[in-house]
Amino acid sequence: MEQYNPKFNGEWIGKHALVSSCELLNILKRVVACDSVFKNEYTLGLLIADIAREHGLQVERQKVAEGRDNILVTLGADSAYGTTHGLLFHGHYDTVPYLDMPDPLSARVQNNRLWGRGSVDQKGGLVASLCALIAIKRKGIPLKRSLCLAAVVDEESEHRGSFALSESDIRADYAIVTEPTHLKTVEFGHLGSSPIVIRVEGKTAHASVASEGVNAIEKAMLILERLFKMEFPTVNLGELGVAQGTLCVSMMEAGTAYNNVPHEAFIRMDRRTVPGETSESAVAEIEAVIADAKRVDPSMVATVRIERPDWSWPPIIARGLNPALTPSDTPLFDYLQQAASKSGLPSLEKRFSSCYYDMDFLVNDLKIPTLVYGPGDGRLNHSAAEEIDIDDVARAAEIYSELAKELCL
Numbered sequence: 236m237e238q239y240n241p242k243f244n245g246e247w248i249g250k251h252a253l254v255s256s257c258e259l260l261n262i263l264k265r266v267v268a269c270d271s272v273f274k275n276e277y278t279l280g281l282l283i284a285d286i287a288r289e290h291g292l293q294v295e296r297q298k299v300a301e302g303r304d305n306i307l308v309t310l311g312a313d314s315a316y317g318t319t320h321g322l323l324f325h326g327h328y329d330t331v332p333y334l335d336m337p338d339p340l341s342a343r344v345q346n347n348r349l350w351g352r353g354s355v356d357q358k359g360g361l362v363a364s365l366c367a368l369i370a371i372k373r374k375g376i377p378l379k380r381s382l383c384l385a386a387v388v389d390e391e392s393e394h395r396g397s398f399a400l401s402e403s404d405i406r407a408d409y410a411i412v413t414e415p416t417h418l419k420t421v422e423f424g425h426l427g428s429s430p431i432v433i434r435v436e437g438k439t440a441h442a443s444v445a446s447e448g449v450n451a452i453e454k455a456m457l458i459l460e461r462l463f464k465m466e467f468p469t470v471n472l473g474e475l476g477v478a479q480g481t482l483c484v485s486m487m488e489a490g491t492a493y494n495n496v497p498h499e500a501f502i503r504m505d506r507r508t509v510p511g512e513t514s515e516s517a518v519a520e521i522e523a524v525i526a527d528a529k530r531v532d533p534s535m536v537a538t539v540r541i542e543r544p545d546w547s548w549p550p551i552i553a554r555g556l557n558p559a560l561t562p563s564d565t566p567l568f569d570y571l572q573q574a575a576s577k578s579g580l581p582s583l584e585k586r587f588s589s590c591y592y593d594m595d596f597l598v599n600d601l602k603i604p605t606l607v608y609g610p611g612d613g614r615l616n617h618s619a620a621e622e623i624d625i626d627d628v629a630r631a632a633e634i635y636s637e638l639a640k641e642l643c644l
């Protein structure tokens with residue numbers, strides 16, 4: 236097996252630093268080699284808790300569902316709850332399925348990169364923040380403010396981990412979501428995502444006497460042509476750029492046999508919402524589209540609801556996935572930029588993302604100013620070639636340690 240030759244050498248993480256490059260790699264390998272496809276996070280939860288405890292960190296398990304726990308790691312307080320932390324790291328430890336990825340659990344090292352499902356999305360960021368807590372602990376200076384890492388489950392599906400976290404009384408001055416941004420950009424917010432389905436009603440008849448039935452696909456066309464003409468709000472976010480709402484009609488289902496008139500048709504869509512919009516407002520717009528189609532065809536029967544094929548958990552259907560925004564002048568960015576500069580990254584780029592992140596729960600429910608910043612190239616998320624630059628993880632751990640020092644020591 237090829238060796239890792241560390242090119243990054245920092246004060247906190249490095250060859251002879253508080254946490255050695257070797258130790259970091261060892262933790263990363265163990266975490267990536269442990270299966271944690273969503274709904275199957277139990278074993279990795281145990282492992283993260285074990286590693287944290289081995290290094291003298293406080294560990295609590297927050298039950299999310301049967302065999303599915305958030306792991307809350309705290310330094311400088313007896314519990315993750317009941318204190319306002321100086322800084323909260325947030326990372327999900329579930330992954331998407333392996334799909335077409337070869338050797339997804341091999342955690343092999345090649346060209347200073349570590350291969351495996353979840354290495355980028357987002358075990359790299361999670362391990363970096365865990366190593367930062369270990370480094371701060373080893374520094375041995377009493378903390379003025381506590382430091383917490385919330386390792387959550389189910390981000391890739393129904394977001395139950397972050398939902399549970401947002402229902403607890405966890406508090407912090409600032410939070411970092413450790414999803415991959417290549418350490419070059421900092422995400423200040425993201426679009427929301429509303430999965431909407433329209434059911435259009437028809438009536439079955441044999442195709443040879445089609446006029447006896449009502450063709451739901453034909454009815455659906457009146458709605459579809461209006462959906463494709465819709466316009467969505469644009470919000471100018473100043474230095475973060477422009478946020479643009481979008482709609483993608485992504486799935487359709489209809490019909491029971493080639494020689495039957497279809498009695499119902501389903502149009503599914505992903506409506507990406509900008510700050511200021513909600514799932515309810517997105518649904519109301521679609522209802523207006525149906526009302527307009529009804530003016531042309533008064534016999535049209537169609538209903539709208541929030542529904543995603545992979546969602547069955549009522550609370551997330553009721554809550555939805557909302558847009559989030561942290562003000563662009565948050566002092567957290569200045570602290571982060573200082574910490575990154577010290578490790579050789581002098582100019583981070585501020586951005587607003589079209590990808591959805593669990594920062595939604597931190598910003599909107601827990602009211603914590605939050606930025607997304609982590610190691611790895613997000614373009615490799617969910618891909619068959621997911622691998623992470625180990626130096627990138629080490630540098631992230633260094634920056635997180637420095638940030639934690641500024642905010643908590």
Ligand SMILES: [Zn+2]
Pocket residue numbers: 327356357390414
């Ligand atoms: Zn992720």
